[in-house]
Amino acid sequence: MYRIAAKDRMLVDEFRQQPIGPHSPDLQRVLNTMRTGPNEGRYCLICTKPYQEWQLARMSGRRGVPPTRVDGVFYNSREAAEWDVFRRRWKEATGEDLN
Amino acid sequence: MLKLVGYSDRLSVAPGETISFMVSADGLPEYRASIVRLIHGDANPDGPGFKSRPVETEVEGAYPGRKQVTRSGSYVEVPDHTVLRDMGSFTLAAHVWPTMPGTGAQTLIAKGDVSSGPGFALALDERGGLVFRVRDVAGETASVAVDKPMLSHHWYRVVASFDETSGRMHVAQTPLQQFPQTDDAGHATATVPFGRLVVDAPLTMAATLDAAGPLHCFNGKIEAPCVACGALDGAAAKALFEPSRELEVFAAWDFARNTPSTRIVDIGPHGLHGECKNLPARAMKGHAWTGEVHDWRQRPDHYGAIHFHDDDLYDAGWEADFAWTVPAGMKSGVYCAHIRSYDGAHEDYLPFAVRPPRGQATADCAVLLPTASYMAYANDHMGVDSEDAELVMGRLIVVQPNDLYVDEHREFGLALYDTHSDGSGVCYSSRLRPVLNMRPKFSSWVGGAGSGLWQFNADTHLFDWLEEKGFTYDVITDEDLHAEGAELLKPYKTILSGTHPEYHSTPMRDAMETYLGSGGRLMYLGGNGWYWRIAFHQDLPGVIEVRRAEDGIRTWVAEPGEYYHSFTGEYGGIWRRVGKPPNELLATGFTAQGFDVSSYYVRKPDSFDPRAAFIFEGVGDDERIGDFGLVGGGAAGLELDRADPLIGTPPNTLVLASSQDHTDLYLVVCEEIAVMAPGLHGQHPLVRADMTFHERPGGGAVFSTSSIAWCGSLSHNNYDNNVSRIMENVLRRFLEPEPFDGLA
Numbered sequence: 001m002y003r004i005a006a007k008d009r010m011l012v013d014e015f016r017q018q019p020i021g022p023h024s025p026d027l028q029r030v031l032n033t034m035r036t037g038p039n040e041g042r043y044c045l046i047c048t049k050p051y052q053e054w055q056l057a058r059m060s061g062r063r064g065v066p067p068t069r070v071d072g073v074f075y076n077s078r079e080a081a082e083w084d085v086f087r088r089r090w091k092e093a094t095g096e097d098l099n
Numbered sequence: 100m101l102k103l104v105g106y107s108d109r110l111s112v113a114p115g116e117t118i119s120f121m122v123s124a125d126g127l128p129e130y131r132a133s134i135v136r137l138i139h140g141d142a143n144p145d146g147p148g149f150k151s152r153p154v155e156t157e158v159e160g161a162y163p164g165r166k167q168v169t170r171s172g173s174y175v176e177v178p179d180h181t182v183l184r185d186m187g188s189f190t191l192a193a194h195v196w197p198t199m200p201g202t203g204a205q206t207l208i209a210k211g212d213v214s215s216g217p218g219f220a221l222a223l224d225e226r227g228g229l230v231f232r233v234r235d236v237a238g239e240t241a242s243v244a245v246d247k248p249m250l251s252h253h254w255y256r257v258v259a260s261f262d263e264t265s266g267r268m269h270v271a272q273t274p275l276q277q278f279p280q281t282d283d284a285g286h287a288t289a290t291v292p293f294g295r296l297v298v299d300a301p302l303t304m305a306a307t308l309d310a311a312g313p314l315h316c317f318n319g320k321i322e323a324p325c326v327a328c329g330a331l332d333g334a335a336a337k338a339l340f341e342p343s344r345e346l347e348v349f350a351a352w353d354f355a356r357n358t359p360s361t362r363i364v365d366i367g368p369h370g371l372h373g374e375c376k377n378l379p380a381r382a383m384k385g386h387a388w389t390g391e392v393h394d395w396r397q398r399p400d401h402y403g404a405i406h407f408h409d410d411d412l413y414d415a416g417w418e419a420d421f422a423w424t425v426p427a428g429m430k431s432g433v434y435c436a437h438i439r440s441y442d443g444a445h446e447d448y449l450p451f452a453v454r455p456p457r458g459q460a461t462a463d464c465a466v467l468l469p470t471a472s473y474m475a476y477a478n479d480h481m482g483v484d485s486e487d488a489e490l491v492m493g494r495l496i497v498v499q500p501n502d503l504y505v506d507e508h509r510e511f512g513l514a515l516y517d518t519h520s521d522g523s524g525v526c527y528s529s530r531l532r533p534v535l536n537m538r539p540k541f542s543s544w545v546g547g548a549g550s551g552l553w554q555f556n557a558d559t560h561l562f563d564w565l566e567e568k569g570f571t572y573d574v575i576t577d578e579d580l581h582a583e584g585a586e587l588l589k590p591y592k593t594i595l596s597g598t599h600p601e602y603h604s605t606p607m608r609d610a611m612e613t614y615l616g617s618g619g620r621l622m623y624l625g626g627n628g629w630y631w632r633i634a635f636h637q638d639l640p641g642v643i644e645v646r647r648a649e650d651g652i653r654t655w656v657a658e659p660g661e662y663y664h665s666f667t668g669e670y671g672g673i674w675r676r677v678g679k680p681p682n683e684l685l686a687t688g689f690t691a692q693g694f695d696v697s698s699y700y701v702r703k704p705d706s707f708d709p710r711a712a713f714i715f716e717g718v719g720d721d722e723r724i725g726d727f728g729l730v731g732g733g734a735a736g737l738e739l740d741r742a743d744p745l746i747g748t749p750p751n752t753l754v755l756a757s758s759q760d761h762t763d764l765y766l767v768v769c770e771e772i773a774v775m776a777p778g779l780h781g782q783h784p785l786v787r788a789d790m791t792f793h794e795r796p797g798g799g800a801v802f803s804t805s806s807i808a809w810c811g812s813l814s815h816n817n818y819d820n821n822v823s824r825i826m827e828n829v830l831r832r833f834l835e836p837e838p839f840d841g842l843a
Binding site for chain 1: 142143144145480483484485486489490493494495496497498499500503506507509520540542548695696760762763764781
């Protein structure tokens with residue numbers, strides 16, 4: 001099992017420039033680590049306007065229980081959503097705020 | 100939340116025939132309906148946008164709204180009969196294998212609903228132990244419980260007896276296998292003053308019935324249930340489980356008989372046969388299975404169990420709201436009933452194919468609409484149920500309103516990719532229910548970056564291109580092909596596949612093989628085609644079965660010994676493992692998949708062969724083919740197939756082009772992997788789509804794109820691009836009568 005480490009900091013810019021692939025093997029390893037785990041609390045997007053707007057939400061991990069929307073967090077592009085969730089997960093893994 | 104949803108009673112209708120539509124309008128006193136011809140279902144503003152054409156019909160108008168509801172859950176129903184109505188003293192017995200004990204009351208065998216009227220019920224109580232409840236005609240109730248939870252996924256003998264004379268009730272649960280430190284065996288007895296037990300209701304297994312449908316559904320297997328005469332316990336009750344039992348019974352049901360049907364056969368003296376409702380899984384291993392045989396037809400006594408689930412569904416059972424009799428002369432194509440609220444805030448499209456008149460063709464080519472594959476994915480819940488979904492997609496899962504709705508409304512049934520609430524795989528799918536991921540405008544979590552289309556809506560890219568290019572085409576469906584065989588294909592010079600024609604029954608595959616052997620042509624415009632073998636139910640229209648056996652990309656894995664279709668007895672699984680790989684028909688077969696971004700093809704030396712010259716007219720030697728598109732940004736993407744002579748690719752196949760530069764989220768399919776080794780992702784030579792062409796004996800030919808994403812590139816640059824050009828070159832030649840160079 002891989003743990004995100006300080007040396008991965010160099011990969012942040014690569015993700016920010018292109019949140020949806022292709023990615024280098026090192027960045028892919030970080031992303032795989034961030035995306036592995038139970039569905040309870042997993043970030044996801046609820047489409048609020050087709051192809052225009054998405055709201056951040058967290059899955060319940062339980063069948064039939066809908067994701068919980070994160071109040072006030074909307075995105076106008078999938079890339080913006082990916083970057084924001086990457087920042088949140090980076091903070092959870094390393095404690096560092098990315099700007 | 101969606102307020103308007105519906106479904107139709109069929110997916111294919113010919114002129115002169117009638118199709119009915121069932122609608123639930125939740126909180127809308129009235130809605131409007133009309134018929135439209137669907138051209139392009141992709142609402143992505145980066146593409147041509149949604150296109151439909153109104154059709155003037157008698158359907159056009161306003162309809163009163165009413166909410167219609169569905170209850171899922173499979174069970175057996177035995178109609179009421181005088182023999183079972185007033186039995187006096189009796190004993191219930193069965194083998195059971197619970198999969199979710201301790202998750203609520205679950206009925207095993209019942210007559211009537213003891214919560215509201217006379218009846219009896221042998222059930223699991225809330226804690227998962229056996230309980231026997233009765234309620235007499237005067238409303239007096241009594242129960243006796245073992246009060247020890249059963250283990251999940253273990254076999255038990257269960258017995259309950261009722262002595263009308265003494266009022267003695269007895270119940271016993273006996274595990275077939277005992278474990279140290281495990282206390283799951285027990286029995287209990289109570290004597291209660293009790294009146295007569297007369298119950299004029301059906302006898303049910305695995306659920307209790309009330310006016311609205313099944314409730315207290317059991318999850319797990321039941322085998323050899325019986326109702327014996329007299330109140331038995333101890334050795335007398337144990338004898339009920341002996342294969343050679345010759346005890347006096349009111350009824351004894353053998354689940355191993357008539358396995359392909361919905362019929363439940365009573366082998367007792369009165370012929371009290373029953374029916375399976377909502378498609379519980381049959382041909383399931385029973386308690387006596389040893390591993391000696393894996394084919395249920397060889398040892399029916401090893402396969403006497405039925406696996407029931409609380410989320411099984413055959414037919415949502417709604418009342419029809421309106422119907423359309425397709426007039427003579429109606430152009431074949433894909434149509435929808437468009438239902439919508441007055442304010443436009445709520446709408447649903449209920450798609451179906453208008454096929455040409457039976458026995459006729461009205462065009463030289465036909466799109467074979469892969470309705471079996473649509474049903475395989477119907478209402479899939481993987482986006483929220485699977486912990487791997489985001490990893491595999493390489494981006495956040497997007498949940499659409501339709502996804503939210505089917506997540507909360509599990510009663511609308513599952514996809515062949517889902518698991519039941521007890522974790523077992525879903526092996527049957529039915530179309531008689533709202534299927535909310537088979538919709539125009541729908542963007543799927545699995546559909547690749549960009550438009551996000553998958554299956555039905557992705558196939559509308561093809562309809563749109565055919566319309567834009569002015570081709571006349573018929574639309575026929577998998578279900579038609581299964582029923583009518585090669586005769587359905589025979590009139591057409593060429594057949595065009597959908598983007599992901601993955602599921603084929605033996606008659607469907609045989610029909611295509613026959614067609615291609617007698618001059619027919621196929622444009623295979625997808626990936627992962629002709630992959631899974633399926634079976635259709637003999638009695639229930641449109642119901643399909645898959646067994647995820649042995650190999651292939653599987654979101655669940657069939658249990659050992661449960662690889663054979665219950666509908667046909669055929670060995671299930673991927674056609675490659677059956678011994679009839681897709682390569683034999685298409686020249687290519689499944690090789691890799693990935694779902695983030697798509698790539699492009701480059702020409703290979705075979706593309707310069709004179710036999711392929713017609714395909715590449717107007718395409719440069721070094722052009723990247725399809726480095727654009729609405730599905731992942733390229734024509735080579737999602738699921739990819741490759742040519743391989745060792746897997747059946749015909750030796751005369753030309754590999755025209757191959758894709759390259761796929762991301763590391765593309766992985767070689769598991770049926771290629773006998774030993775794990777590093778580097779099975781994008782860099783691996785098997786991660787590619789091979790575009791191929793080959794002639795068939797008899798003057799036919801097959802052109803294969805081998806990529807699901809292909810059709811998403813057709814509209815790029817106002818339909819002027821090399822993917823569109825290659826398509827047009829091939830289709831125009833395939834429509835010409837001149838045979839290809841086959842065998843003399």
